[in-house]
Amino acid sequence: MSDASNSRYEPHAVEARRQAAWRERDAFRTPPLAEEQPHLYVKPSAPFTSGNVHIGHVRSYSIGDAYARFRRARGDAVLFAFGFDAFGLPAELGAIAGGESPSDWVNRCATHMTGQLQRLGFSFDWERAFLSSDAVMYRWSQWLFLTLLEAGLIYRGTGTVDWCDTCETTLASIQVEPGGTCWRCHNPVRLVELPQWYLKISAHLEENDRRLEELAASGIWDEVALASQQIVLGRLDGIEVELSSPEGSFLSVFTPYPDALSEARFVLISARHPEVEMWATDPAVMEQLEQVRSGGWERSSREAETVPVIDTGRVLLAPDGSPLPVLVSPVVDSRFGPTAVLGIPTQDRTDEVIASRIGIEAPEIDGEGPGEGDSSGMDDSEPAGDGAGSPAAAAWPGTRPAVRYRAYDFTISRQRSWGTPIPIVYCEDCGTVPVPREQLPVPLPLDIRPTGTGNPLAELDEFVNTTCPSCGGPARRETDTLDCHFDALWLWVPACVPPEAREDSLEEIFALPDLRHWLPSERLVAGSDSGNFVFDQRIVTKALRDIGPLAFLSDGEPFAGCLFHEMVIRDGRKMSKHLGNVVDPDELVERYGADTVRLAVLYAARPQRSLNWSDSAVLRCHRFLGQVWEYSQRTLATEILEPAAAADEEAPVRDTSEHLRLKLSQWCENAVKRTTEDMESLEMHSAVRNVMRLFDRIKDFEKRVLAREQQLTRANRDALIEALIVLVQMLGPLAPHMAEELWIALGREEHGAQTPWPGVSLEVPA
Numbered sequence: 001m002s003d004a005s006n007s008r009y010e011p012h013a014v015e016a017r018r019q020a021a022w023r024e025r026d027a028f029r030t031p032p033l034a035e036e037q038p039h040l041y042v043k044p045s046a047p048f049t050s051g052n053v054h055i056g057h058v059r060s061y062s063i064g065d066a067y068a069r070f071r072r073a074r075g076d077a078v079l080f081a082f083g084f085d086a087f088g089l090p091a092e093l094g095a096i097a098g099g100e101s102p103s104d105w106v107n108r109c110a111t112h113m114t115g116q117l118q119r120l121g122f123s124f125d126w127e128r129a130f131l132s133s134d135a136v137m138y139r140w141s142q143w144l145f146l147t148l149l150e151a152g153l154i155y156r157g158t159g160t161v162d163w164c165d166t167c168e169t170t171l172a173s174i175q176v177e178p179g180g181t182c183w184r185c186h187n188p189v190r191l192v193e194l195p196q197w198y199l200k201i202s203a204h205l206e207e208n209d210r211r212l213e214e215l216a217a218s219g220i221w222d223e224v225a226l227a228s229q230q231i232v233l234g235r236l237d238g239i240e241v242e243l244s245s246p247e248g249s250f251l252s253v254f255t256p257y258p259d260a261l262s263e264a265r266f267v268l269i270s271a272r273h274p275e276v277e278m279w280a281t282d283p284a285v286m287e288q289l290e291q292v293r294s295g296g297w298e299r300s301s302r303e304a305e306t307v308p309v310i311d312t313g314r315v316l317l318a319p320d321g322s323p324l325p326v327l328v329s330p331v332v333d334s335r336f337g338p339t340a341v342l343g344i345p346t347q348d349r350t351d352e353v354i355a356s357r358i359g360i361e362a363p364e365i366d367g368e369g370p371g372e373g374d375s376s377g378m379d380d381s382e383p384a385g386d387g388a389g390s391p392a393a394a395a396w397p398g399t400r401p402a403v404r405y406r407a408y409d410f411t412i413s414r415q416r417s418w419g420t421p422i423p424i425v426y427c428e429d430c431g432t433v434p435v436p437r438e439q440l441p442v443p444l445p446l447d448i449r450p451t452g453t454g455n456p457l458a459e460l461d462e463f464v465n466t467t468c469p470s471c472g473g474p475a476r477r478e479t480d481t482l483d484c485h486f487d488a489l490w491l492w493v494p495a496c497v498p499p500e501a502r503e504d505s506l507e508e509i510f511a512l513p514d515l516r517h518w519l520p521s522e523r524l525v526a527g528s529d530s531g532n533f534v535f536d537q538r539i540v541t542k543a544l545r546d547i548g549p550l551a552f553l554s555d556g557e558p559f560a561g562c563l564f565h566e567m568v569i570r571d572g573r574k575m576s577k578h579l580g581n582v583v584d585p586d587e588l589v590e591r592y593g594a595d596t597v598r599l600a601v602l603y604a605a606r607p608q609r610s611l612n613w614s615d616s617a618v619l620r621c622h623r624f625l626g627q628v629w630e631y632s633q634r635t636l637a638t639e640i641l642e643p644a645a646a647a648d649e650e651a652p653v654r655d656t657s658e659h660l661r662l663k664l665s666q667w668c669e670n671a672v673k674r675t676t677e678d679m680e681s682l683e684m685h686s687a688v689r690n691v692m693r694l695f696d697r698i699k700d701f702e703k704r705v706l707a708r709e710q711q712l713t714r715a716n717r718d719a720l721i722e723a724l725i726v727l728v729q730m731l732g733p734l735a736p737h738m739a740e741e742l743w744i745a746l747g748r749e750e751h752g753a754q755t756p757w758p759g760v761s762l763e764v765p766a
C-alpha cells in the first residue's frame, strides 16, 4: 500500500482509480426515500449545451459539489443532479456553424461536457441527467404552457420583434449589432409587430416581493442572490393619488417623490396602461398611440431625448387647480411598469428632458398658472428652482403609500425552429385550440436544418398541417416555439423524478412522493447572472402551487436557500476568446489534476466575489496537495517499517510531549469546528484555509516532538495519524479523489458516496 511508487503525488493515477471505484459502486446514485434520514436536494445550474465546460462551470460545480459531498459526509441523503438547457439560439447557431442538425449538435456537446465534468470528479447522479430538448422532457414545457394558459397566466398579445428585411427573419436582441444592424447581413434592422405569447407574472409580483423578507430571514439565501431578486423585481416605493380632469375623468398617478408633489408639471402614462385609451380621445392622438404600441419608433430611440412622447392635449388638475398635461410614453414602462406617474422635472432627469422637449418649463412660480386650462400657459414661466417654498408642498389630499414594480409580463414565443413546439393549433372553425394534454408531446421534427433565415418549422408542411383536436377538420400548428427561458421555469423539477418514472404522465409525476421529499431544493448554487431565471421560477412555483400540482410548496418557493457566485475573470476582465485570456479547464486538469483545479477555484475567492484568475492559486493548491500526499505516505511508510514501535519498548523515552499531543488534539478540534461552520455556510475558501492551517500544525507537532525526543513514541505516532485522518476527512469534499485514496491508505474502508466527516460514523454495509 505504501510502497515507493506511492510516495510521489500522481493525481492522474489517483483520480482514474477513484473515478473507476465510484462508478463501480454507483457512489452518487440518489438514495432511496427515507423520511427519517436528513435529506436535501442541492440544485446545480443547468448548463447550456455550449460545447465546452468553462472555468465558470468549474467554479460553480466545485462549490455545489463540495457542499453536496459535505452533507453526504455527515450522513445526509443528497440529490445532486441537473439537466442541460439544450434549446435556443446558441445551439442553433452552433449547429449552423458545424453544418449539422441542432439535435446532433446538442447531443454531441452534452456527451463531451459530461466527459469533462466526470473527469473533474463531480458527484452528480448521472442517471438523472437529461437534455431539455429530449421529447420526454420538453413535454414539460408543453404541459406547463397548457396549464398556465388554462389559468389565464399565458395570453396572446402583440409585441414587437427585430426583423431583417434582407434575411427575412426575426432576430434575437443579441443578433442585432450595436448600430441597429443585422449580425448576418449588416443591413438595418427594423421593429415589426407580431402576435406573441406572453407569460403573466404581474399576478405574483407582490408575493415574490413579500417572501423576500422570509428568504432573507432564513439565513441561507446569500446577499448576492437576495439582491438579484430585488433588482429583477424593481420595487419602487412612493405614493399614489387620484387626480381629476376638467371633464370629470379620474386617473390614479404614482410618484416616488412624495415630498415634491407641488413641483409636478405633467402626467406620464404608459402605452400599456389599462386606461390609456380614455385619454386618447383625439383621433390623431389615437393614431400616434397605435404607432407607439406597435413599436413604430426607431430601436435606438429609447433614451429620454428620443423616446416617443405623445401629448394627448388633455390635462389633469393638481389639487391647487394647476393643469398637468397628460402625456403617453413607453419610457414609463422601463422605469415604473405599465402605470401612470407624475412628471417632476426638478427631481428626475428623464422628466426634465421630457419637460423641455414638450416645452414645459420647470418649475412654475407660485401663484401663476392655477386655473388655466391649457398647458401652453406654462411655457413662459421661469424656473424657480425652489418648489419646496410652494404652499401646496406636501399638501395634496388623498395621497396614500403605494408600490410599483418594474418587472412585467414578457413574451415567451420565438420565431425559431430549435425550441419546444407550442401546443396550439389554429382551426378555421374553432379558432385557437390547445392540444389536449394526452396528445403531448407535440414532437419537434429532428431533421430540421436552420440556416439563419426564416423559420424552417413554418415551411415544413408535415409539421404545419394537422387536424383540429376539437372538430377534426384541417388546422395549422403554431410554428413559433417557446423561448428556452420558458424551459428554465421547470428545469429544476425533473431531477427529483426517479429515472424509472420519467416517462410517466406529468399528472402521475406530480403525484410522486419523490417531489414532496426533495422539494424545495435546500440550496441552489448558480452564477450571479441567474437572477432572472430564479425570479421567474419563483413566480411559476407560486402559480403551480395555486393551481395544484405544487400545492405542497405552501410558500411557493422552489429554493429554500440560494448561493449566487460571481464569475471568473482574468486580469480584471471578463474572459473571452477575443481577448485571448480564457482559462481552459481541460488543460489545467491535464497538467495538475482535477483535485488541484477544484481546490484552487474554491481557495482563490469567496463565492460572492469575482475570482480574478491567477496561476498562483493553482500552484499553491498543487503544492499543498503534493505535500499532504507525500507527508502521509512517509508517515505510513515508517509505520510499516517499525510496526512494533520497538524503540519505545526497549528503551523507553521519557514522555515529555504529552502537552504537545493535547495541543494537537485541540488544534484538530478547533479546525473541525471552524471548517464545519465554513462548509455549512458554503464558505469553502475559508474551509480550505483552515485545512491548510491544520496541516501546518501537524507538521509543527512532529517537529517539536522530535526536537524533544529524537523519535516518535507510539503515543505520538498515534496522535499524528489521528490528526492526519481528521485532515483527510475534511479534505474529502474539497479534494475528493486524493482524500479517499489517503483514507484507504490510512486503513479505513471506502464505501458509499463519501469519506465521513470527522466525528461522523457512516455505516459500512455488511
Ligand SMILES: [Zn+2]
Binding pocket: 164, 165, 166, 167, 168, 182, 183, 184, 185, 186, 187
Ligand atoms: Zn440580415
Ligand SMILES: [Zn+2]
Binding pocket: 427, 428, 429, 430, 431, 468, 469, 470, 471, 472, 473, 475
Ligand atoms: Zn376545429
